[in-house]
Amino acid sequence: MSEERQRSLHQVAVEQFQRAADIIDLKPQYREILSHPKNEIIVNFPVKLDDRSTKVFTGYRIQHNNILGPFKGGLRFHPQVDLDEVRALAAWMTFKTALAGIPFGGAKGGITIDPSQYSEEEMARVVRRFTHALGGNIGPEHDIPAPDMGTNSQTMDWVMDTYANITPPGARQSVKGVVTGKSLACGGSLGREEATGQGVLYALRHWCGETSARLEGLKVTVQGFGNVGSHFAELAADAGCHIVAVADHTGTVRADGGLDIHKLRSWVADTGGVGGFPAADEITTEELFSEEADVFVPAALENQLTAIRARSLKVRLVIEAANGPTTPHGEAVLADRGIEVIPDILANSGGVVVSYFEWLQNKTSMAWSLTDVDERLRSIVWAAHDEVVVTAAQHQCSRRDAAYIVALNRLADAYNRRGIFP
Numbered sequence: 293m294s295e296e297r298q299r300s301l302h303q304v305a306v307e308q309f310q311r312a313a314d315i316i317d318l319k320p321q322y323r324e325i326l327s328h329p330k331n332e333i334i335v336n337f338p339v340k341l342d343d344r345s346t347k348v349f350t351g352y353r354i355q356h357n358n359i360l361g362p363f364k365g366g367l368r369f370h371p372q373v374d375l376d377e378v379r380a381l382a383a384w385m386t387f388k389t390a391l392a393g394i395p396f397g398g399a400k401g402g403i404t405i406d407p408s409q410y411s412e413e414e415m416a417r418v419v420r421r422f423t424h425a426l427g428g429n430i431g432p433e434h435d436i437p438a439p440d441m442g443t444n445s446q447t448m449d450w451v452m453d454t455y456a457n458i459t460p461p462g463a464r465q466s467v468k469g470v471v472t473g474k475s476l477a478c479g480g481s482l483g484r485e486e487a488t489g490q491g492v493l494y495a496l497r498h499w500c501g502e503t504s505a506r507l508e509g510l511k512v513t514v515q516g517f518g519n520v521g522s523h524f525a526e527l528a529a530d531a532g533c534h535i536v537a538v539a540d541h542t543g544t545v546r547a548d549g550g551l552d553i554h555k556l557r558s559w560v561a562d563t564g565g566v567g568g569f570p571a572a573d574e575i576t577t578e579e580l581f582s583e584e585a586d587v588f589v590p591a592a593l594e595n596q597l598t599a600i601r602a603r604s605l606k607v608r609l610v611i612e613a614a615n616g617p618t619t620p621h622g623e624a625v626l627a628d629r630g631i632e633v634i635p636d637i638l639a640n641s642g643g644v645v646v647s648y649f650e651w652l653q654n655k656t657s658m659a660w661s662l663t664d665v666d667e668r669l670r671s672i673v674w675a676a677h678d679e680v681v682v683t684a685a686q687h688q689c690s691r692r693d694a695a696y697i698v699a700l701n702r703l704a705d706a707y708n709r710r711g712i713f714p
């Protein structure tokens with residue numbers, strides 16, 4: 293990675309929107325505002341562990357922008373979580389929600405922790421104490437967390453329950469919407485669990501429509517087999533794609549005619565990772581990036597698609613299911629090689645869009661059918677793709693720049709009308 297000038301992830305996020313801002317000549321005051329998060333909350337909180345010792349954890353909640361609606365964004369539990377990463381992820385949420393045209397702002401949070409090292413009871417105490425420490429900094433009309441790497445519906449149920457218990461009794465029933473991505477039993481929405489993967493598949497279907505490619509038979513490689521990667525792979529395989537290689541933190545597996553994704557999901561549920569899956573060949577991490585396919589879907593961590601890996605990629609399309617998976621140098625190589633990129637803020641918005649549906653259902657005490665959820669999701673996601681394609685043609689720019697232009701225009705419209713207080 294020596295050829296990659298080391299920029300912080302937040303610097304990369306700022307540079308991405310500044311490039312689009314140059315194209316539309318965005319007013320300097322809006323560039324200044326959007327280059328900084330609005331609020332940065334850092335909490336150090338003690339938790340009793342099972343061996344009776346006490347450990348202090350550090351948690352973050354970065355609220356980037358709320359001009360278009362309440363702060364919105366996931367909670368990440370991972371050993372590499374730090375302030376810079378959460379800042380970048382929070383900024384991307386502002387642009388993602390603006391691009392999707394939903395009434396939310398952007399935020400992100402997390403704890404520097406490896407959840408696999410703690411028992412379920414310890415994790416429940418970590419989540420509850422973190423929620424307590426955040427206190428009034430979150431709320432259903434103020435800042436609404438959701439799952440991200442290392443967190444799931446159980447995490448969200450604990451956050452909601454803790455928040456309800458620190459809310460006066462008369463208002464407890466109205467705070468379910470403090471988080472989205474809850475279990476169905478606790479007020480979650482049908483379709484939320486698989487929503488991000490479903491949105492990624494809608495991105496692929498849209499691209500097939502644009503290029504007259506057939507979805508059936510497309511060869512796809514996937515990095516990351518957690519919530520996003522595994523649901524995308526399963527939905528895509530059911531739709532006729534061949535998922536020829538999958539990687540996660542335990543290994544990389546491939547099969548010529550495509551992996552049996554249903555069996556792979558069961559294997560991962562039993563063993564904790566794709567490594568050792570019997571009905572496949574094992575390859576190295578680097579071989580994933582030179583595997584012959586039509587589409588590569590990064591669905592793990594940021595900074596995975598470096599210049600070196602981008603040079604060896606043998607695909608026509610990259611769909612960024614993860615946030616920030618392509619480095620700036622990697623992106624330049626892909627552009628040179630004519631490999632199309634559907635950018636993260638467009639490709640992975642399915643999760644936050646269905647989070648919006650969950651929040652609406654909580655507000656109105658209604659439960660939508662899965663068909664309703666999927667159809668509304670498709671409609672919002674494809675409208676955003678249409679706008680990005682038109683904008684890219686209009687400005688002769690990449691889809692990433694076009695996605696930021698659409699988002700920045702919406703944010704600038706709101707600032708133009710409201711002004712900057714006082």
Ligand code: NAD
Pocket residue numbers: 439440441442443488515516517518519520521539540541542591592593594613614615640641643644
């Ligand atoms: P997850 O924790 O459910 O899964 C992460 C996956 O990445 C796991 O399979 C893990 O093994 C794999 N992984 C970790 N390190 C790896 C490595 N070095 N090489 C290969 N694989 C590795 O997380 P998730 O919720 O699926 O999130 C994945 C990405 O999608 C993140 O960038 C996240 O921000 C983004 N995202 C998630 C959602 C959501 O709704 N969960 C929404 C939008 C974007």
